[in-house]
Amino acid sequence: MSEREGSHRELLATLHNYIAVSLRKAGMRNRAVGSWVESVRLSKRGNVRRKLLRVTNEYGMARQVNEERDNQQAFYGVQLSRYIRSKRSHKLGTRAEIDMIIELMDQYWNQISSSGILSDMSHAQRLAHFRDTVIVFPFLSVPEVLKIEDVAIDFCHGTRIGPNDRCVCGSGLPYRTCHGRTPGIDEILSGKF
Ligand SMILES: [Zn+2]
Structure with a gap:
């Protein structure tokens, strides 16, 4: 350089x-x-x-007031980004649509949270659980949504990248904080992710 x-x-x-x-x-x-x-x-x-x-927290997101809120924000980030990617326009439309999505995410989140299932999981396991939780949003063709999966591969070494490995882009940051970040709602809604 x-x-x-x-x-x-x-x-x-x-x-x-x-x-x-x-x-x-x-x-x-x-x-x-x-x-x-x-x-x-x-x-x-x-x-x-x-x-x-x-x-930042373990999800590479802005740290919240407690771990419960960190988990909730990660769940919403995973769900909302999948919903938007599944739409042809890649955008949220009306206020009513946003309200509907948030209400559904709230319902699913309350179930996950009250089940206590997350307490014995690592952050990577939680993230996998959030990705495996498929919310059936109305007005959507669901099958194409189901196949979206983010798996990070280090092509130089032919290995899967773990959340704490250095990101392959050379930033020196852990993958979970760099290209493996979970997007936040403020980023998704502004189209910045
Ligand atoms: Zn990176």
Whole structure:
């Protein structure tokens, strides 16, 4: 990389850091995480990296007030992103549609949460459980939705990537915090993920 290119990357990394701080102040905490990840990818400065790892949880999402809320946000992120990917428009439409989705996710979440099933699971197992929980949303052609699965493979070594392995993009971040992040609702609704 030339010196000039390097200084552009540093500048971009700094801008992404500022954007992240602003997004967080504006309450868009997962979009902030996304910007910090970008900043670390551009420049591996330790202070931004430490900040990112401090504000994110095991799902690579903005840390919530407690683990229960972390789990809930991850469940909603998994479900909402699958729902949107299954739509031809890749967008949410009306307020009524959003309300319907949230109500359904609430119902499923209450069942999962009250069953106590998550307490003995690792975060990776919880995430797998969230992905395996298929909400039957109305007005959807369900079968094509069922097949979406995210499996990360390290093609250089021919192995599956675990959540705590270094991401293959070279950012130096754990996979779960980088390209294996679970999107937050604020990111999904703004089309940033
Ligand atoms: Zn990555």
